[in-house]
Structures are given as structure tokens and as C-alpha cells.
Amino acid sequence: MLKKLLCLLVPVSVYAQTDIPLNDLRSFQNPSATWTIEGQALGTPDGEALTVSPGKGVLVNTLKGQKYQRTDDLVFGFAHEDIRLSLDYMIPKGSNSGIYLQSRYEIQILDSWLKVSPTDGDAGAIYHRWDESRGIGKEGYEGHAPRQNAVKAPGLWNHLEVDFKAPRFDAKGNKIANARIVKISLNGVLIHENIELLGVTRGAVSTQEVAKAPLMIQGDHGQVAFKNIKYEIFDKAPVTYSPAKYAFYKGKFGNLQAGSSTPAQTGTVAQPSVKVSEVKADFLLQFEGKLTIPETDTYTFITNWTGTGALLIDGDTLTKGNHWYSEDIIASRKLTAGEHPYKLLYAKDFGWGPRGLGLFVERSGAERTAITERTSLPEPEATPLVEIKVTDDTKWQRSFAMYKGRKKTHVIHVGMPGGLNYSYNLNQGSFLHAWRGKFLDATLMWHDRGEPQLGAPMGVVVVQNNMFPLAILPDANAAFSDSLGTQDLQYKGYVLQKTGSTTFPVFQYNYKGLKVKDTAIPQANNQGIVRKITVEGTNANLYALVAEGEAIVSLGNERYGIDNQQYYVEILGNQKAFIRDNKGKKQLVVALNNASAISYQITF
């Protein structure tokens, strides 16, 4: 059924963001000397300082021998009201910084790595407010801890996304709406959603809330680096519309052509809506209206419908086709200022599934305009979360899983006490994802029919390579197979083994006549996942592929930074890895040289 396929599609975000160029410091107001532009920042889990190398693209705050002070706070050159912000940041061990929205509301940056129960002072928190009159020890209030700790190890890049609504004031300057965190996600984990900020947080430039003020980065607490700073603000006029005429036809109109049919109903509505009729199937709806384009610019049209539909602007078809309402069908067009006629057509000639018709217009820097009436699209279903929690022992759960946009069918997820988890492709004996935090969201598997049958990580994910880690190679430059067939690799099952009081699955394979065991346990302090691969029998030409990525940097002592400091890999034992090029990527490889085991740690 169409429904089943389309429900999997994730709506695409269409807003365009502006980059803060990090070729120099011109985007900032009077930056102090502690801020510089560099080409690269590197760190290690235990290093108390970042190493930088010259170049462009990375904004760094380093001590450079001075003491930090308030003047080291970095204020952006533009003021903002509502804003969507995304950036990457990196801190060394023990460091502290923060992003101040409107220089007043702080999202905390802190080395909170490995902290099990984060507070409102930890990474990702909406920092608390401060009032000394509340009494000693009670000054901090109304802070918001993240839903879970989503920070990565020191020396790795963290990705932060913020959606913020500024406070609103009436003409007399009275606040009529609080500032609101629409959403914050850290490293892909949603940690806050729709939290109203009742006032400024501690360390704000002023206790007075305002409609518009610049972003600020805390610079007086320690080293921090930023890159990929992007934002979108909403200072441009949105599209407006006038009432629409409609014609409603009964019958099957898969081609959207009314032809010589007589409409069963006509009229004018403030906004187009499927609700103009009660008929659930076998109809054609035509809406005609005018959009007022405020300024010549590129406008993005998002349409939704269950069945067949089309959007025409100035008589030209922008979007068209058979779709399910939850899917966004998107088209952009440059339009001149002034009125433009539009036509919205919708036909549904099958009974199942809800009716739905949506038309929205977006413009970079403007609020989205809903052209269709709110109830023209179905309300989202109130689906409860089905979470698999790890308590005192390891949990494992098979499911389908998405990996790099594709569905894998032979996946087992393993959640270990201490908050480290991984998903494993049983068909290939390969790691798909490693993650830290909550274990598994099974809603798409165990709610209702569970048609997607997907289990999804609930924490900070680092993507692994989905390749069997061993290969018998003629030489050190030969390629590993992207995928092995059952003639080379046979999955035999897994055995549960106890280490201390904790159970771990040991996966068993036959690989070209070698018996292979593959298992993973958490490092003693939960800094990472230790994978151990053991081979029964030896082979002089046996190699292990430890990691693959766009970039691999050696950090000394057999520790490597993978994929631009997304995670670390450390070779355990006495083996030495080498970095090689393969099909445009870097690979970290160990020659086993008749050794019967290889062990490495993924740290993040």
C-alpha cells in the first residue's frame, strides 16, 4: 500500500541558512585577542588544551597566556529576534563555554562527558537563572537539564541545533509572550522542546529582556572551537493571500481535469480546505486564489495530499503527482513582487486513508505561510513512545534498522549497562552504529502493526562502516569487500557470555573456513566500546579493517581521530595500525600477522 512506503519518508526541512564566514573575525563585534581563526582544531579525551593549525574555517578561543575575562565574550555582528541556529563546537577536557541567545539566554557548553545524570549546569542545559535574594545555595532557579546527556568526549566535534522564539512586547514595551526554546538538539538527540523562558539566565548581559539583540558566545571560561555556524532569522515579509474560489466535482478525476463536468458545489473560502465538502472519496477539488509576493525573491512551495494533486503558479505546474499527505512535495520558484494567481487541485479516487490537502510557502528569512486552512491536513496521531530500557544487565533486540538512509533487515541492537550501545548487522558481522545514551526506540516496531519494524537509537550516534572487519588479502593495499555473500561468510548465531555479572553476546561466524568470534564490551569507565575479534586458526594474510572515514588523524599512542574528530579509535594490545587510501576514503588497517585476535576501542 502506498501508505506503508511513504510513512517512512522524513519531511525535508526547506529553510535556507546563512553561513557565518569564518575566514576572519569581521562577523563579530570587537573580538578580544583570545579569539582567532584557524584551519583545524584537534584534541584528545584527556588533553586539557586543543591543538590548532593555521588556516580558515574554525573559530577558536585559546587562552594564549592571558586570564579569561568578561570582555572575552564574543558578540555577533547582527541582532536577532526569532532564530534557528546550528553549529559545531569542540572543547578540551574540563572546559566551559556557552551560547547566549540574544546575549541573555544561555545554552550551556561544558565538558560533561560521562556524567550519568546531567543537571541544569551541564552540556546542553538551558542554564539556570540567578537571584541572590533567594538566599545562599538557592540562587539558581528555573534552569532546564537536558533530557539526557548528549555530549561527546573532549576533543570531538559536537553538533548543536537551536530553534528559538524571541520574547514579544506590545507598543508600550510590556512583555506579552515569553521567549521560547522551540527545540534544541545536541549531536542529533532532542534534549529540549517547547520550553518557555520566564526571564534571562545567569550571566546575561542584562536582566532586561528585549525584542532584538545579538548572539553571544561565552569566552571567559575556557578553550572552545566552533565551525559551520549557520543561522536563519525572520526579518523579511512573508507571503500573504486573499480568499480562494473553489469548485467541487464528484467522480473519478485521476488526471485532475474537470473537463466539461459540472461542479456539485462552488464557493469562496478564506483558506482552501478539504473540509469544504464531506465527501471522502471520488472527487476533484479546485481552488483558485491569489498570493501577494512581498518582494522579488525565491519562494519555496510545500504541498501535501493523499491521492493526486497539483499546484500551479501563474499557470505553470510546480508540484504534481500521487502522494500520501505526510510527504512534503517541494518546489521553488523565483517570483516578482506583486500578485500571482495560484491553482490548487486535489483528487482522491480511493476510499482508504484520510483526506488531506496542504499548501505552505516559505521564504528564506520569513515565517512560513500556511495557505490552506489548519484542519485541511489530518492531526498527527498521538502515538505513545515504546522504549526499551537497559537496567541492570545488557539488553539485545533484533529489528529492522535504517542505516545511511537504507533499511537493514538482519540487525541486532545491544544496549549495555553504563549507557553504551551498538547496532550490528548479523548478515555482514559488522557494526552499523555505536551510541551513547538511552537504548532503543521501538515505537515503529511495537506500536500498532509496527509496519516499519524499525528500532532506532535514542542517544548520540557515531556511524560505523557496515563492513566485516576481517579479510584475507594478497597484500596490504588490496581492498576489503563492501559486502560478503553467504559463500564467504556464514552467520552461526550468538552465545551469551558473562563478564562479571554482565551478559554480552558473542557473535559467531565462519569466514572462508576460519571460525570468528566478535564481541563488544564497555571500557571500564564507559569511555567507549571495546570490540574484540578472535579467530580460531591463523592466516598470514589476515587483515583487520578498524575504521573508515573521510579523514583519519593519528593522535599518537595508537589513538586516531576518525572522520574529522567524530570519534576516536584506539588499537589495544601491541598491534600497530596503518592508514591507507581506498576509493577516496581513508582506512585504518591492522595486519594480524598470524595473531589470533584484534581488539580496539571506539571512544566518543
Added chain:
Amino acid sequence: MKKQFYHILLAGLLLSTASKGLAQNKPKPYTEEDFYEIKTIAIPDDIRLEIGGIAPLPDGRVAVCTRRGEVWMVENPYQLNGTKPSYTLFASGLHESLGLAYHNGALYCTQRAELTKLIDTDADGKADVYECVATWDLSGNYHEYSYGPVFDKNGDMYLTFNVAWVGYGEGKLAKWRGWLVKIKPDGTLEPIATGLRSPAGFTVNSNNEVFYGENQGDWVGSGRVTHLEKGDFAGNAGGLYWTKEPNSPLKLTREDLPDTGEPMYEAAKKVKALKLPAVWFPHALMGISTADMIEDQTGGKFGPFQGQYIVFDQGQSKAMRMSLEKINGQYQGACYPFRDGFQSGTVRARWGNDGSILVGMTSRGWGSTGKDLYGFQRLVWNGRVPFEMKQVKATPDGFEVEFTQPVSKASAENWAAYELKSFTYKYHHQYGSPIINQEKLNLKGLILSDDRTKVRLVLDNLRKGYIHEIRGTGLLNDEGQPLLHDVAYYTLNNIPAGELTKGYLVPKATTTAPAKTTPVKKEATNKATSSNDLIDTKQVAALLKKHACTSCHAENTRVVGPPFVEVAKRNYTNEQILELVYHPKPENWPDYATEMASMTHVPKGDVLKIAAWINSLGKKQKPDLNKIENHD
């Protein structure tokens, strides 16, 4: 305290004696629970026991696997001391496990993509080895369910593989979808038969033969049970994509199928591999989603039906009965209603060690008459024999109906006691089928056996491939009790050779049954459409039951379909309801998972009577303010 208790007990005894005395004058009709009792196996509050598989162990424990991938070991499931059963988690993390079997000391379960052997090597009551016996490809489509294993006598395992659902059943997305396969202990997979759509239940009988239950859908006009042998094609086209494989036992392709809507029996004349069902289970009249089946080899522990099969229906939360016989080398037989009223969707059934049936249930996402999301119950025979049609057998010129008790001569030889007809379904790529080619059977004569346990019905319009409905509404036993279930559906693929019946009773010309209904119909039409007429609630109740409306609808509560009071709120005219009964519009009821089948075989007059009654409910539904005030 104790004394008082005895008094109450005594009073109870007196009462029951009194009612027994009364029974001789006008018996209160028996119900199913007077013979077959449903016992609930209590499930701990924190376990979601959405049962997919059941494996009774010889030591009296029972293992069950669930859609949430757990295997629970249940101790004391028969609750012999009246105490709770105990549940221990034996295995977990499996992918929607829909089948479990115990064999030579180990448990075998089917996950979506794997046949897994679960072994407890360190005797701590938990599996520590999850051995992959066999694995197969999947496309990722949710409808690619995998069922089994069921062991045969050689220790090989049968599994069945659902086709994907992409608006129709599609087998080509992953290998052997739509097939019955056999897997040897070493993991080798042998394809056996295809044409399977949604084969949630199947069994290997005492004769080492495989029977499987099919769900209505594309190419499947109605639920049914089919005997599968190597090279068979059971009807759904989805799996035919894989007949091109070198180890496929048949070479049939999709293009070879006639997609004409003619009866399957006619299609099978053109397609040699097309296997006719042994027994059709008419959609909604019997069940709506055939699930598990088991053969009664309890030697009488389960009652008088040794050698027959108990077949379950997920959607209607019930057990049905099936008898088979072999005619011209092919199985055929009949199905009978048996026991309604399970708590959830009855998907899995296995014999308990005591000759009761362990019934595992789940309804998440699929809906069922039993309202619970999941459940675990037993069906237990209490030793009393119900008055039933024990078995219908085909004869060269009709049927022989055997009863569990002697039939009173007066009722058996009353022509009005019988209602007989035949019908079939379309064979086509569309989803389901209306009942087609319905025809009254002409009862030429009958013979009651000397011991009055058998009636031979002589008919002159038997049709091969058709379902023959045999209804004995007026039959009574010596107690004056009617049949507990008055209907059987016999699938007549073959008519046995042999001598024609001689010396049968013939009806007097004036009392021929068929003429009766037509005038009633007309009268009913006029009556029901006139809104001022009183509605005969009792008559409507009988019609609702007769036409199986009550399998899916109740007056006030949501069952499989909407309650009648909700239908009443739509303010349809009686004629509009008639039109919707004949041509249902599932889109009008988007919150219901199961679509209503077209019911064109129900006479117009009957539908209009029902419609008038439904609409009368609307009028009664004015809110009673006093009631609302006192609520809570």
C-alpha cells in the same frame, strides 16, 4: 461461617435440581460453555504476552514466544492447585517471533529472518546459545511474516513465508516469499509449495501431511484450509516469481493464471498445479482470518471429535471445527462453528499435556472480537457431550450427517428442519470475493439410520467445487434440545463413486421447502420500509445471527466492525444501508482495521428488516440526563 456456606451450597443444589426438573418440560438451550470451558492462564501484570508461538514441554511447563521477541517459560499453566502460574524469561530480543517448537530437548523459534535454536547450556533456566539454524532474505516489508517451525516425523521443520503487501501480495521482494519450505536440521532449505498469501497457521498431521490455513485477500475469495504437497500451488500469485529457481518443484508462472473471476474449481481445470482447498471457511459466516489448527489425537480427552481438527480464527477470537475425508485421493470436508468467546485474537494453538488446548492470542494492529490486546487461555472439555453434527460426509447423491447423539425421529423426518444451499467464490487478483452462484439445494429425500445418529440427505443438484451449506435448524435430540450449532459447510471437490441411495423418504409435494421463502421476502420488504411499523427485535436478532452480522457487529460495543448504534448515528435510510451492505465502503470507517465483505447473498428483505432495526436504535439514543449526572 462454615455452616452458612453449606446452607448456600445446599440451596444451590436444590435450585439446580429444580431447574433440571423444569428442563424436561421446556429445556433452556445449552450454550457452548456448557461443554467446552475457557480457562484463563493468568499473565503477570508487567508482561505483554503477545503470543506468536506455543511449545508445551513434556514436564508440564509451556514455553511461549511473543511478538515482542521474548520467550517465556510458564510453570503451572494448568493451575491445578488453583494457584497462579509462574513466568520465567527464557530468551529475549528476538524479532517478532511467530512460532515456537520443542524438539529433543531444545526450543526452536522462527524470527522474521531466522530459524533459531535456543539452548540453555548452563542449566540456569535461560537460553545462552541463540544458534542460527537457517536465515533468509527479507525486503523490509512488514507483511513478510515468517511462521513455524512445525516438525514432521523425520525431524525436519516446515516454515511458511508470508508475501509482502504493496497494495497486493508480492512475493518477489525476497526469496521464497509465499512459500511453504522445509528446513533440515543442518539448515538446508527445500521449497515445497507456493501460492501462500498469509499462512499464519499450519500443521503436520498424524499422517505426516501438511495442512495450512489461508486468509481472505488477493486471489483468495475466503478463508480456507488446503492440503499442501510438493509442487502444489495454493492460489495466490505472489510466490510464483520464484518458480524460475532451479530447485523450484513447479514451473508455473503468473501468466499461466486465468484472472477471470470464475470459481477456483474452474480455474483449477486449466491450471494443473492449482490446489483446491480441502475446506473453505466462508468469510464472516465462519471466520474472517484463519489462524492455527491442530488435529485431535487426544483419544477422547477432548470430546467426541477424535481425528478432526480445531481451527482458530484470529479476527473473531474463536475456535472452529473441521472434518476431513479423502475422496478420489484428495482431501475434502466440512467446517462447523465450535467455540466463541476467547479474550483476544486467537493466533496460536497447541495441545496441552492434559488434552486441553492452549490458545495464544494477540490483536495489536489487527483487531479482534476478543477485546484484550493479548491473552493466554485454555479450551477444556468438561466431559459433557454437546448435540452436534459430528461429521458431514459426501455420498454419491448427497451427504450423510452423523450426530453426536440420536436425533428425534420426528424432527429428523420433518422437511422444514433443513435449509440447504450451495455457493462459491471468485478466483481473481482482487481482494476477497462476494459469494457467487448461490443456489438452493433440492432435498429429494432422506433416510434416518436405525440408531438415529445418522441422516442421509439425497440431493439432486450437487455442484463440484462448491461449498454446500447444510443447516439443521429444526433438528432436536431426545431431550428436545436443538443442535448446539446448526450449520456445516462442506466443500465438495469430488463426489464419491458408489451406489445411489435407495428407499429414502420423499417429501409430500405440498410441503416442499424451497417455495417457502419468497412470499415472506416480499412481505418483509413492505413491512420494514414502512417506518411506522413495529420492529420485531427477536426476529432481527435471529437474522443478525443467521447472516453472521453478529460475528463482526454488536448493538452497543465495537467488535470487528462498528456498533449498530454508531451506524444509526449516520442517519442512512434503510435503502442506503442495504446498498452499503451489498457494496461496503470501508472508507466510511477509517478507524476499523478489517474491511467489511460484500454481503450480496443476504436477501434484500432481511437486510431491510435489519436496517429498520438499526435506525430504530438511533431514535433511542437520546441522552438520559439523569444517567449522565449520576455517572462516576
